Amino acid sequence: xxxxxxxxxxxxxxxxxxxxxxxxxxxxxxxxxxxxxxxxxxxxxxxxxxxxxxxxxxxxxxxxxxxxxxxxxxxxxxxxxxxxxxxxxxxxxxxxxxxxxxxxxxxxxxxxxxxxxxxxxxxxxxxxxxxxxxxxxxxxxx
Numbered sequence: 001x002x003x004x005x006x007x008x009x010x011x012x013x014x015x016x017x018x019x020x021x022x023x024x025x026x027x028x029x030x031x032x033x034x035x036x037x038x039x040x041x042x043x044x045x046x047x048x049x050x051x052x053x054x055x056x057x058x059x060x061x062x063x064x065x066x067x068x069x070x071x072x073x074x075x076x077x078x079x080x081x082x083x084x085x086x087x088x089x090x091x092x093x094x095x096x097x098x099x100x101x102x103x104x105x106x107x108x109x110x111x112x113x114x115x116x117x118x119x120x121x122x123x124x125x126x127x128x129x130x131x132x133x134x135x136x137x138x139x140x141x142x
Contacts (some may be wrong), residue, residue, distance in 0.1 A: 022028035112118070
């Protein structure tokens with residue numbers, strides 16, 4: 001017998017336990033089953049390492065999960081920042097409202113209550129401003 005097939009010595013480079021001669025058929029069967037199990041585990045490991053496509057898909061799925069989690073976190077942060085900005089703007093608006101004279105405050109409230117009137121006044125003001133600019137340009141060409 002050679003060293004590779006000898007049952008008295010461990011094989012070089014193998015993870016198998018040193019085997020001794022079986023003391024009976026039951027022990028020999030147990031040793032064979034243990035060797036088959038170890039061999040099956042080794043084959044599964046090698047197959048997993050050789051499955052580049054499968055490993056790439058698993059890595060891609062892992063990266064997708066991480067990206068999804070990061071997206072959720074960024075959206076949450078953006079929503080929080082938006083609420084903070086909205087709160088600050090609301091406080092600034094209330095602060096500015098306190099400093100506006102009562103007459104102006106009443107006019108703004110009336111205008112907001114009648115949007116068509118406010119739109120008409122805005123359009124008229126825009127028309128007057130446009131007429132003034134055109135008149136100034138026309139006079140400049142003389």
